Each structure stands twice: as structure tokens, then as C-alpha cells.
Amino acid sequence: MEEHSWSERPVRDMLDQQMPPDRYSPEDRLNALLFHLRARIRADQAALRKHARLLGTPQGAIEALIRGDMHTLYAELDGEGGWPVLASLVAFGGGLDAGLDVLAAVKSEYEVIALGEQRPHLPTTAEELHRRGYRVRRRSRTPVEEVTDPKQVNTFPQLVQALRLLRSSRGDPPYREMAARSVHRLPGWNPELHEPRSHSGMQNAVKEDARPRLAAVLAFVRGCGVTDPQVGRAWEAAHARAAVHEELKHLPRYPPRLRDTVEEWAARTPTGP
Structure with a gap:
């Protein structure tokens, strides 16, 4: 079976295939997306810190991103502008240089993390996953x-x-x-x-x-x-x-x-x- 890299297929398809949302947390999926972006452009830590300072990204947030600590990343951004701050770093040409499809996937995972305490009480239905842009196979479940x-x-x-x-x-x-x-x-x-x-x-x-x-x-x-x-x-x-x-x-x-x-x-x- 021929293998494909994330750059050759739609990002959400590859993410859902390798890290199904019913088995992996949004923190894990967000970390995988950010790692994919860093690896794609070979962004080293010094470059990330430099561009984070230019964009006004909180120092604690960029350090959490480098460590892969998505809980801390969200906590650092929560009081500093939230998603727009992360989006500026992810989409910025001198930063992680994400395309629109990757940016949309990152935003979806960030929004699920933002649900906080409500998240465990919300069932992840196929309809909700489809609305958020995921493509998953239907499986039997309680109506x-x-x-x-x-x-x-x-x-x-x-x-x-x-x-x-x-x-x-x-x-x-x-x-x-x-x-x-x-x-x-x-x-x-x-x-x-x-x-x-x-x-x-x-x-x-x-x-x-x-x-x-x-x-x-x-x-x-x-x-x-x-x-x-x-x-x-x-x-x-x-x-x-x-x-x-x-x-x-x-x-x-x-x-x-x-x-x-x-x-x-x-x-x-x-x-x-």
C-alpha cells in the first residue's frame, strides 16, 4: 500500500486516519499538527522564539509549543487573546507558514480544547465531527x-x-x-x-x-x-x-x-x- 505524507493529502484526512478523534484527545491532535508544521519548514527553536517575539506571542506559550504541552499553551493564550494570537504564529510566513487547510484543522482542535470542563459531558457524534470538518467512518452507537x-x-x-x-x-x-x-x-x-x-x-x-x-x-x-x-x-x-x-x-x-x-x-x- 502506497504511503502518503501529510503534504500530499488533505491534512484532516491524514490526521483522522492516523489519530482518530474518538481515540486521541484534541491536545494530542493539536500537538501533532504543530509538530507537522515545524517539521515541514524545519523551524528550529531559535527561529520560533524570534518570530514569536515579533508577533507578540506570550513567551510561556511558545515554550509550551516547543515542549508539546498543549494544556499550558492554551492556558498561556487564554488571557492574552486566545486563538487569534496562535493563528498569527501558525499562519505567519515567517512563522509556521500554514496553509488554510492546516489552519482550519488547528482551529478545530483549539476550539475543542477551549470547551474546558464542558468537553467531557459532550458526546462526540458523527454529525458534530462532520460539522467540524472531520471525516470519520460511521460505527454503531447508541441512538x-x-x-x-x-x-x-x-x-x-x-x-x-x-x-x-x-x-x-x-x-x-x-x-x-x-x-x-x-x-x-x-x-x-x-x-x-x-x-x-x-x-x-x-x-x-x-x-x-x-x-x-x-x-x-x-x-x-x-x-x-x-x-x-x-x-x-x-x-x-x-x-x-x-x-x-x-x-x-x-x-x-x-x-x-x-x-x-x-x-x-x-x-x-x-x-x-
Whole structure:
């Protein structure tokens, strides 16, 4: 089988072939791209430092680039202009001299790193990879409908995770946009549970260890663009099961008989933040 260098084939094709995004971190992929650029033009450390000074690249960032420490590279750039600072060094003719295809690939990996703590909670779907310009083979995976199905929820951690995945499956709409959607009253939904949420309220609903109120859950679901009242009722039942599970955790060793049904529990005024 004939081998090709990165300079002879589209960079993203070669990167995805040699370092599939479902097996390698964006830090590893970004480091490989930058190493490829340095090797292609035989950029030594002295030349890199010289051009970094001309472009105003933070000294710590260029040192991290030379070491291949992408975490430190991002941290150094985060407060100094971020991506434009790195892009100037990558694309500058006297720097790494990247073409548009390589520059776009570097930018994609940098953007994933910039997601920070959100990144582990976001599923890497084939659609998302395609949107970012990657070309990967499709493989069997759990359908989005299954992982976001409220009928599979029985605890608050499961509820929070399902809400996160629901938002991700809808294209990760900005929280401010979700807050604006949550204001609209939808036919068939319980008007007594209609409580819009701010963008910060949306974020709080899916924090680690969150125990969101029912009204907050429904506002989040509406904010994701869900309008079907039957789906809304399924999320109500999911919250009720999570609340019952939470209550059972705090009962004594020999609890009294529980007479509440899930429907009766859902009808109660919820407590919590």
C-alpha cells in the first residue's frame, strides 16, 4: 500500500486516519499538527522564539509549543487573546507558514480544547465531527433518542446527564437562547409549572450534583426546542422518579410504607434550589 505524507493529502484526512478523534484527545491532535508544521519548514527553536517575539506571542506559550504541552499553551493564550494570537504564529510566513487547510484543522482542535470542563459531558457524534470538518467512518452507537429518553431516568444524576445530552443533541444552543425560548407558553403543557429561567438558571440546572426543581427541568426542555406536551409529561414523570429515589435515600433503615404514587408525587410543589 502506497504511503502518503501529510503534504500530499488533505491534512484532516491524514490526521483522522492516523489519530482518530474518538481515540486521541484534541491536545494530542493539536500537538501533532504543530509538530507537522515545524517539521515541514524545519523551524528550529531559535527561529520560533524570534518570530514569536515579533508577533507578540506570550513567551510561556511558545515554550509550551516547543515542549508539546498543549494544556499550558492554551492556558498561556487564554488571557492574552486566545486563538487569534496562535493563528498569527501558525499562519505567519515567517512563522509556521500554514496553509488554510492546516489552519482550519488547528482551529478545530483549539476550539475543542477551549470547551474546558464542558468537553467531557459532550458526546462526540458523527454529525458534530462532520460539522467540524472531520471525516470519520460511521460505527454503531447508541441512538440519540435512547440516551435522551426521559423514560430511562430514575435518579437526579441520570436526569442531569439526560438534560445535557438533550441540549447537545439539539446543537448545543446558547443558554441565553434557551432562556428566551423558555418564556413561551406551549399548548398542552401544565401552565402551573411554567416558570421561565434565566441563562444562569439553565446552567445551574445541569451542574454536577444538581437537584433541579421540576419547573427548571421543564424550562430547560422547552429551551432545547421540545414542544410536544407528551414529551413534557415524560420529563415530569422522570423528575418524579428522581425525587422519589432521593427521598428513599434519606429514609430510616426500616421505612414506613410509601403510599405515594409517582403521579401524586409529581403533583406536589417541588422543593430545592
